[in-house]
Amino acid sequence: MTTNTASALTIAKAINAGLRRSLENDPKVLVMGEDVGKLGGVFRVTDGLQKDFGEDRIFDTPLAESGIIGTAVGLALRGYRPVCEIQFDGFVFPGYDQLVTQVAKMHFRSGGRLRLPMVVRIPYGGGIGAVEHHSESPEAYFAHTPGLKVVSCANPLDAYWMIQGAIESDDPVIFFEPKRRYYEKAEVDLEDRPDLALHASRVIRTGSDATVVAYGPMIKTCVEAAAAAAEEGRSLEVIDLRTLSPLDLGPVYESVRRTGRLVVVHEAQRTLGIGTEVAASVTEECFYSLEAPVIRVTGYDTPYPPARIEDQYLPDLDRVLDGVDRAMAY
Amino acid sequence: MTTNTASALTIAKAINAGLRRSLENDPKVLVMGEDVGKLGGVFRVTDGLQKDFGEDRIFDTPLAESGIIGTAVGLALRGYRPVCEIQFDGFVFPGYDQLVTQVAKMHFRSGGRLRLPMVVRIPYGGGIGAVEHHSESPEAYFAHTPGLKVVSCANPLDAYWMIQGAIESDDPVIFFEPKRRYYEKAEVDLEDRPDLALHASRVIRTGSDATVVAYGPMIKTCVEAAAAAAEEGRSLEVIDLRTLSPLDLGPVYESVRRTGRLVVVHEAQRTLGIGTEVAASVTEECFYSLEAPVIRVTGYDTPYPPARIEDQYLPDLDRVLDGVDRAMAY
Amino acid sequence: MTVDTAATSTRGAADGDPELVQLLTPEGQRVPHERYDALIDDITADDIREVYRDLVLSRRIDSEAVALQRQGELGLWASMLGQEAAQVGSARALRTQDHVFPTYREHAVAWCRGVDPAQMLGLFRGVDQGSWDPRENNFHLYTIVVGAQTLHATGYAMGIQRDGAIGTGDPNRDAAVIAFFGDGATSQGDVNEAFIWAGVTNAPVVFFCQNNQWAISEPLERQTRVPLYRRAHGFGFPGLRVDGNDVLACLAVTREALQRARDGEGPSLIEAFTYRMGAHTTTDDPTRYRLDTELEHWRLKDPIERVKAYMVRSEMADQGFFDGVEAEADELADRLRSQCRALPEPAPESIFDDVYVDTPPTLLAQRDEMVRYRDSFADEEGAR
Amino acid sequence: MTVDTAATSTRGAADGDPELVQLLTPEGQRVPHERYDALIDDITADDIREVYRDLVLSRRIDSEAVALQRQGELGLWASMLGQEAAQVGSARALRTQDHVFPTYREHAVAWCRGVDPAQMLGLFRGVDQGSWDPRENNFHLYTIVVGAQTLHATGYAMGIQRDGAIGTGDPNRDAAVIAFFGDGATSQGDVNEAFIWAGVTNAPVVFFCQNNQWAISEPLERQTRVPLYRRAHGFGFPGLRVDGNDVLACLAVTREALQRARDGEGPSLIEAFTYRMGAHTTTDDPTRYRLDTELEHWRLKDPIERVKAYMVRSEMADQGFFDGVEAEADELADRLRSQCRALPEPAPESIFDDVYVDTPPTLLAQRDEMVRYRDSFADEEGAR
């Protein structure tokens, strides 16, 4: 562990550093999207990249998401590794057809002959007081789509290494970035790559009374909830899924077999959210271990609400603890 | 029950008759899509309508699904009740943005001031030996979207009445038609409207050993499986969901409380398919009644395969019974 | 096969450019126009004063909203500074029965349509997602997904056709639709599909593109290499470029296009050549991507100053008039500030209210869950 | 504002129409063309014979496939009957390093690129979803979602730019992309976005639209009210209409367009005016929507007959040659029939093989589940 290669980075800066590293390592890596050039993206995640890597590799596209994804497919077929930025979660849908009918299926369609090593970065989630379409959590739409891989980072270290892992992947990866955590800081060692696969979940806090599973922006919330619970003498195990497709539920099964109770937390609407799959799969695998049904603490089955009431929509520390209470009540 | 108003209709003809009835009853109803005019649609579901209702009400659109949905939104805002046909399941995705960001949210966005009484008909599912994109089951993508209502008919009677109910709905409805069952026939009374809401599930066969839940094309399969099981002395209750969003799980809960076992069947891929929500919700509601985890008998988490092996992908009678066996084995 | 790229570059439109319809120069000189003079020959000095008032008051709404955002009263604001003439000119060409589909930036159009300025703030304050009734002023809700509204506009126009509300010659019946969108939006599939639909159906819709030169940080060259108005020709309908900072020219060309639509002659595209003087929105920092010199250049073309100069020059108004409008603007701003703060906060349970016309039991159950959960805190508090 | 609708109607292209590039009349008369003669002045009688052979053999593949579908050997077939000249002409303009993005109907292009005809059948037989390696012949897989491939083509062309493989003057290095699509496809957002991208980036891509007058049952008028080739001008690149049943004209205009692309001069649109002589696919019944007279009219413009007439007229070939090609076609058909029946059936477990490059444990578990389930039947059978 070399502390001289560590620096305190926000998630946004960590992704920037990860992109930079990938761009340096592989001349085939490209960054494309709306406003990713001079502006550095509306969240500045691509800040400075165009200056350093030129307009051929970091380029502003016309304002059309289907075009972004569709031309990235062509670039990938030509041997490039495009990293597309979708400006906000709610704006991925014009590109959805290309993602579902082309990106997800090209490898399969070709009998394995073609590969699409491309990444689609999507800042997602709420809690930033934004207007409509800027606070959504569309990850389940992608996790339901065979052929796509879907991940979400929750801290600067993962942000830095996972973006590199996604770019290295020969499968297309949808990379969800927890936008309301963009500016949270932590020490990141820029050299010492953790020995953890891109598609692996991780226990980030051990506990014995109940298991809490989350990802992305809800990790911080759940960790704080676990700390609060600890003060009240309740021991929660917290697992960061990290990968939403394929799911890596091994650590969750293992945990639930010990705790017997599971709460799964996300911002997205409940029906058919990621938590639903976690609930169904865990119940299949750990049927005899479960003392309670899997409790889903999620957004409601409504469109994302106006900013002034988003706090009522989004799970927070109290709602997580309430979920735990409900699980313990069985 | 007036038998003189009954006639033997296929599902395709029943939808045609239902559309015709709606067109007669309400001059605001329109039918639009690719090839719905002279050709009557590739499945002939709109056969003869243009001849009888004219080119203003039944019209062929340019070949673009976003345009179909987007202009239907405008027509609905002007007071029309457009019924859009999407030619095949796999071709709804270019229109997905309009459906998710506009159709689903317009009522909410407007604080209830605007309504979008529109229907999007989608022939779906496999088993017809077709090429790529013509055999998919994308219903979960819509059921995960608050603001849309989603239904699927499974027999001519429902086809006839449900399409009329969907058109009468002031909420937008995605209407899934089980294309491989289009040509299955049954008696339909064209006048005697059944006393069953559009968004209600229905027990279609009572039983006591286990509950089987399905919808659309899998209903026939499950009914046959139940008959086969009965011969071996096993009593299966079969429930046709009919409505996929909102789900109407009351009858399922009631059933599972009696049988203690549930198998949910669909063609769509397993992860985050409708069965996943059924499994999670039923486990929440009926935790103490369940003798076994909910078993999902579904397509696999792969793109829809080439036609020659689709039978291996699609649940059939034997796989349903195997699912029941697995549930009983707990 | 000859290359038909821009004779005029995308940026080239200068005053006096034959491709650019202009009736009022930046200096406030009314210049004659063979075709378009006739379209505004009914405009009186009173009308000009009204237009001036619209320009000034809508600008004040806009600048006040920017200030309210700075003060934390709004989460965001998309300023229309610099685009007042394009908006007021086109809006003043509308008849009551015409229908408008805006983006998120058409505050001056909203103003001209009679939308209460306070209602424009709701979305940006985060208390709602659009608070006016689109049927009241025939002004649709703001649409944020770039380009989506152009298809709605086209469909609405197809409805007007089916209602027989075009080509009757009755000025109170024949109706048209106007769809607003930006230069960036022209790259979206939806906008091009709207062009296709409109062309094929001959729908009574006017596509009004405010080319403000920027889509956030992207200059026009990232969206097209030829002037945008030419796009229309390939779809089979007329397109033209107008000086978007010239309110009279915008009025004239939009009147013509709307009347064509109402007469059953089909769609048109208007490219209003203008400039976004402010940031994209209040969260944007344009110094990262554009030069002050460009701003300076456009400041000289200010859409309000030229009307004022024209009015003074032709003695349509005296200082008293201008002071009066200024005072009215101050009052409006005052009122807006207090109205903004008084906008009702949404009730948490309202999340569930308008998801569906018929709220299903599943959603009612979630509402109950929320209420019960919140009540549990009240209980705790009560217990203390 | 003047209405710029079709001077030529969408259907109007007749022989001799100045808008239509034609080098060979339906009667097989070679007509001079100021611009395009030069583009095929290297074409020898040998080349013409090769082209004729391509036309006949690819038509035979097509008709044989229709027959195979009738016999139940294929689930579906999309016949290209009538479009051979557009496809062979454009394909023969390609260089090895150029890349092709087809729809589902470019069988003659596939043939010219060296794709084994049996491989064209896999998709339609339902044994795979595309069985050739696109990198081998620089011929991408068939794309079924209408229009999607035009963006892939444009992106690929952007890759060529980045590789520095344009404008070097090296005929073995400079490369271009050709994207095929139909008249109906021009309505899709994706196709228009491809035009935008290509225009803005000046990508080396040729958009080759086979306007076969129909999109299933919809005549061209449902997609546009002006000739399609004009669409290009609004996006800032050249577009032209060529007689799509004239293989020489198609060769000439595609050569020009590809060379422009390879030289770094950017995209072009070619509208090949042709006709779908058969049904949309084998499941379609065109008698429901179109008249026989139209078919008769187009039969007189057959793309093969005119080449034959030209060859006879100019003594490029004798009966022996034609008989030889016919015999070759018979052999090809024979071979295709048996190859079709011999196409390997996919293994059920292959469903799981190429979902991902790295098959995840979740999917391996599902494969195991399938295998165990199938084995349980084998056990039962074995037990009997």
Ligand SMILES: Cc1ncc(C[n+]2csc(CCOP(=O)(O)OP(=O)(O)O)c2C)c(N)n1
């Ligand atoms: C589909 C979609 N993609 C991205 C965005 C984010 N976005 C909001 S405004 C904007 C630029 C719009 O530019 P333009 O159309 O020129 O309109 P302007 O803002 O200049 O008025 C972008 C990229 C969006 N709202 N919708």
Ligand SMILES: Cc1ncc(C[n+]2csc(CCOP(=O)(O)OP(=O)(O)O)c2C)c(N)n1
């Ligand atoms: C996105 C999409 N929508 C619908 C279809 C169904 N479909 C297949 S071919 C076709 C017509 C295509 O017409 P055109 O582009 O003219 O090509 P052609 O078939 O005439 O060669 C349609 C509607 C599809 N394949 N993809």
Ligand SMILES: [Mg+2]
């Ligand atoms: Mg702009």
Ligand SMILES: [Mg+2]
């Ligand atoms: Mg066609």
